[in-house]
Amino acid sequence: MGDWMTVTDPALSSESKITSQYTSETKMSPSSLYSQQVLCSSIPLSKNVHSFFSAFCTEENIEQSISYLDQELTTFGFPSLYEDSKGKETKRGLNVVAVLNCMNELLILQRKNLLAQENVETQNLKLGSDMGHLQNCYAKLKEQLETSRREMSGLQERDRQLQCKNRNLHQLLKNEKDEVQKLQNIIASRATQYNHDMKRKEREYNKLKERLHQLVMNKKDKKIAMEILNYVGRADGKRGSWRTDKTEARNEDEMYTILLSDYEYRQKQILMENAELKKVLQQMKKEMISLLSPQKQRPRERTDDNTGTALSDVEEDAGEMNRESIWDLSCETVREQLTNSIRKQWRILKSHVEKLDNQVSKVHLEGVNDEDVISRQDHEQETEKLEVEIQQCKEMIKTQQQLLQQQLATACDDDTSSLLRDCYLLEEKERLKEEWSLLKEQKKNFEKERRSFIEAAIRLGLERKAFEEERAIWLKQQFLSMTNFDLQNSENVKLFSAFSGSSDRDNHTVHSRPRARKPHSVANGSPNCTSKLTKSLPASPSTSDFCQTRSCVSEHSSINILNITPEETKPNQVGRECTNLKWSVASRPASQEGCYNGRSLTYANSHIHKDNLP
């Protein structure tokens, strides 16, 4: 601020500036108080200001107040309130302009300040609300923290409890294990004890038995006897033999022979089984070889080492097999080779089969892609979808039925029905209007077309006239030149004209279209076919009608042609000629059309007249 003051107020001496600053700070003037108050509270200011000022300046202290204000203002960088004086001694007068300027500036400042203050206030409010929000957030978060802390502690507690439980369970398990061990031990000991007891008891029992035996048997019990009428012969008819070593040996021999025969029988069975198995094995081997040999070339070409060597083994094995068949049953010598070869072949076969499997799976996959074979999942999904659709459809049908029923129920309600009918009519009306506008448009188009056609026809008529005139002129010239020669030439001319006429007639049906406009009124059957074509044409309702009329016309015209008398051919011919000339018309300059306008009407009149003749 000091700098600013020096810039704006260069006139002030540094001395006075210092003093003024000094004074402003030292003397606690009412204004300074006020300024302080401003800083403190802004709202009650407006009222205070007035009362303050009223107290500040009185009749007596005007001078002082002014000087004070001057001082204050100068310190704040405003221009001095006093007029510039040349001398120090002379009393300076109050510069009203400066005062006013100052006032204005002060007011501006005040306004600015107020604005700023407002901004600050709003900002303050905003900040306050932010603050509140943040405080809320803070509180919430704090709460969350608290709850999570509580949860955590709860979980920790649970964890602790679980661990405790686990420990207990472990302990229990251990106890159980111990128990089991103990019980097992007990069982074992009991078992041994039981066995021991049993043995003891059994010994006692045996002793008793022995004693009983002695008692019973040694008594020479007379009762123990067999009463028999007579002894019967042995089943085999032989006499009983004495027990001797011989018989013992014989029994042994017999036993061994029985055992031997049993073993022999078993061996035979096993041999037979073996032979059969061998047969099967060899057959399998043969089949394997035959199966694998056609494949021999391909793997070799591929230079697959494993299969290559294995296949060479196969060949060896084939030779081996022959040898084997010679040895037949002496299996032991070739067992190892046999098993090895079988294993190898098996490996080959396995790899081959795996390859085939892979191929098959590939083919299958491709097949799935190519033939669009629906996989089961897709199928199921589809069916599900369809089912859902069916469901929806059913629902829709149901709702429709419901609606229908509702409608039927409400049909007797006249008001609503009439309302509905009205709606319906309105709709119809709108639609009709639309159609009507469409038709109008079409009509306009038709009119346009007709107009253009009429114009073209007029043009053609004019051209024909011109052409006829030309021909007449030409003929006249010819005639004039011919008069000098014989009559034969004149006949030629006639022939020529006839020829041209016939050619025109051929073209007539083809080119009937341009002519169609003229007899249109005739076709419509309107009685007042006036000479004015423009009137009759707008009546055509639609294009289809137009077409019909056209075809009628073509017929009509052809009939006309048939009935045409030689006298009448001329104008008709002219009409036809004009159609032929249509192309040439287009190429002609438009300026010519205007001069023929007068004639076109006459032509049209004459033509219509002629059409009506039949």
Added chain:
Amino acid sequence: MNFSEVFKLSGLLCKFSPNGKYLASCVQYRLVVRDVHTLQIVQLYTCLDQIQHAEWSADSLFILCAMYKRGLVQVWSLEQPEWHCKIDEGSAGLVASCWSPDGRHILNTTEFHLRITVWSLCTKSVSYIKYPKACQQGISFTRDGRYMALAERRDCRDHVSVFVCSDWQLLRHFDTDTQDLAGLEWAPNGCVLAVWDSCLEYKILLYSLDGRLLSTYCAYEWSLGIKSVDWSPSSQFLAIGSYDGKVRILNHVTWKMITEFGHLATINNPKIVVYKEAEKSSRLALGYNSFPQLRAIGTLPSAESKYEIASMPVSLQILKPVADRANPKIGVGTMAFSSDNYFLATKNDNVPNAVWIWDVQKMRLFVVLEQLSPVRSFQWDPQQPRLAICTGSSKVYLWSPAGCVSVQVPGEGDFQVLSLCWHLNGDSIALLSKDHFCLCFLETEGVRTTFGQLGDHT
């Protein structure tokens, strides 16, 4: 299917003679021998007391009748009705009596298993065998009748003695590694002896005829073990039924287990056919034409039954065993191979109403028959794979691979079939009730058609 008239019977003692010609039946103290075809009484013998055991000799010439209470055995000859023989065991008592395979010796076991007395009908000689073991099945003869294996107990150890039956010479004597031997049985080929421990321990030992230990098999420990053992007629398989409700099949080459058949109470395999016996209303029965003979006989008893093929899954009725009693009703207690080796019929004691029939060729369960009441006994036809079952009701049930039928036994009153036995040639069955017996004749053709019709109906 025809039924004979009903004859009196006591003690379920009714036996076909081994040659198939005669039928011996006991009524109190009388022994009646009938011709199998005519059912005419051929001989009638009167014993001294109520007969408790009767047995044909192997040559069908003699019948022994044992009266254990009196310690008496009486032997009758079919050829010489006047011939008689009485063996008195005196104060030693008698608990078992049987023929030796030659039909000329009788083996009597005295009380307390003090000894076995071998009485000869040819000579005066009497032999004693000491220390026989008191067990389920302590004596076993080979099928050819040459050898006898006997379980013995000496010095608190189990032993097996192999005797030559012709002269009762001890051929082999060896101790077995068993805690408490429970039974022994020769393989049908007579070369292998299976010896098994008591139910406290699962252990089975296989000995050769010459006393060599061939193999030992133990499926598990610390649990109740073997309950029943049966050889297949070809000696190829040994089926072991145990208290865990499984049958384990051992092979005859390595004596290792081939497979085990678990008797699960729920069956959920479409390959297995479960025939369920169902009550049939009498009205339905009138329109049921499969047993014309039955109807021809006349009065149809009220509760007929038929078999229905149950739809999977099937859960069979389980009996909860009483845990604190001895001999709990669990485990496979009865097994029988069919005569042609193709099937094995088993019964699990805690599913008392069902008979499982296993396909031995494919080693899998084939058919389950669930009856309305607990199965009392079943026996295979000696000639073809055909199983007869009785459940203590008045019906006899027949199963063959073609199907199964339930046949009502006709007659007044309730004929509760408690046991049955096939005739040798498989064309008749003796059906035994508590007081009566009758014969059921199966014409092979008739039975076939019956089965066929059953197949149509089920």
